[in-house]
Amino acid sequence: MSKVNDPLHRVCIAGASGRMGQMLVEAVRGSGDCELTGALDVATSTAVGLDAGAFSGKATGVAITADLAAGLSGSQVLIDFTRPEGTMAHLQACVAHKVNLVIGTTGFSDAQKAQIAEAAKSIAIVMAPNMSVGVNVTLKLLEMAAKALSTGYDIEIIEAHHRHKVDAPSGTALKMGEVIADALGRDLKECAVYGREGVTGERDPSTIGFATVRGGDIVGDHTVLFAGTGERIEITHKSSSRATYAQGSLRAVRFLAGRSTGLYDMFDVLGLR
Template sequence: MSRRDVVLASSRETRQPAIKPINIGIAGAGRMGRAIIAAIDGRDDFHLSGIWVRDEQAAAALHVAAAVQVSADLDRAVDAADVIIDFSVAAATSQVVATAVRQQKPLVCGVSGLGDEQIARIDAASAVIPVVYDRNMSQGIAILERLVRQAATTLGMEFEVEIDETHHVHKKDAPSGTALKLGAAVAEARDQTFAAVRWYAPEAKTSRPAAGDIRFGVERRGEVRGVHKVSFVSATERLTFSHSVTSRQVFAVGALRAAAWISTQAPGRFDMGDVLFDKT
């Protein structure tokens, strides 16, 4: 019987079908791990089964039920999970991927800053388990990417593309991974090689992007959680798509949606676009 099998409620009176909750094991109890704990709280379609922490002494501060397996032993922390959600750090992700493969569990990974070797491990794992990997788990960004792709395909090279992002002053990478993902989507839709047309020159005083380049603009200000704007500009009109994050919870909600979706998938590598637009 699969996890998502519908079971009959015990009540003879109602005989309402009830959905068996999906057991979630979280790797990483940082800001995002705690956001997922909060997002699961009060929902009856998910159950928190375990959390992988580095310091078991600090586990009390998580305020989870005694039955939740909070452990510094990754295998033990995710043992009862149906799906593992990884929001740890890049240095830990290879261990999480190896554990998911060994335990044959679907994996949702939102860790950013992964290197080529870690991405290769995810690719290899996706031959045996289903994996959703996305640097931005927000549902709105997945929709934005789809719309931007469609606009780029339809408008073609007649329109210049500008991608502007604003984040808090603590963010180190620029442009953001999400801005680059949106740029890559534009390039792919226009049959361009992204690396050849990506134009980001914060110090440039005189140089200008060439025709067909995708221009990136970056601003670091205050505690802004994340704003992305993609504009298509011609001599006669400007079309702008915009997305703003107002709370970190957006990524937790998206990760849970991905977890529900992936719990019934066959092995493969997926992103949030697959989760939202799956037609099967």
């Protein structure tokens, strides 16, 4: 854990050779108050053994490893934007080594979410489907809008991501739906509509609709449409770079400093609760 008067947050990054992993490596390098102390990847990755900064041509002195214990050694926090099965393995290692965790992974089952909540009794965890500061401010705006537009407005959530994304709707879109449903006193599991085809009948005004687009290199676009009679309100967030997720993750790392247990999200990190 932290040395006395050590100003640096010692960070390990999971999936260090991936697109998001490399963005996180660069964010840590440029932060001034964070130090890269570990880099993880799967054993089958050709990046294992390489310097974590090799892809950018800027050596970090930290080699990518598939050994969880070695990667977490000397680290205070692991940042994980991998896949659910990988994150769950990392979760157990973090509990065993008393390393806090920032989770940006999406697509968890209810059972996996319950395991994360249980682990938060032993370590401190920030989990959010989107680490972007702007997205989380947008979530707060959606909460306010939903309360004001609770009757007479149909709600649709449209999201677009790159062709490589494996889950749909996006975790961010689902979080938007949860925030809106909570504000309206509804259960998203009961009112969500994820697809329409054929003769669907008239729209049920109590539903929240989702539409998904996948293609190209779209980083992440989300629009929530409140469609009323004679007007519509659209609240949109568009990401042009993964850098915003990386910077939000570092804010989560700083938030966890000094915390030993608990499950938090970006509303806690940003003071939006």
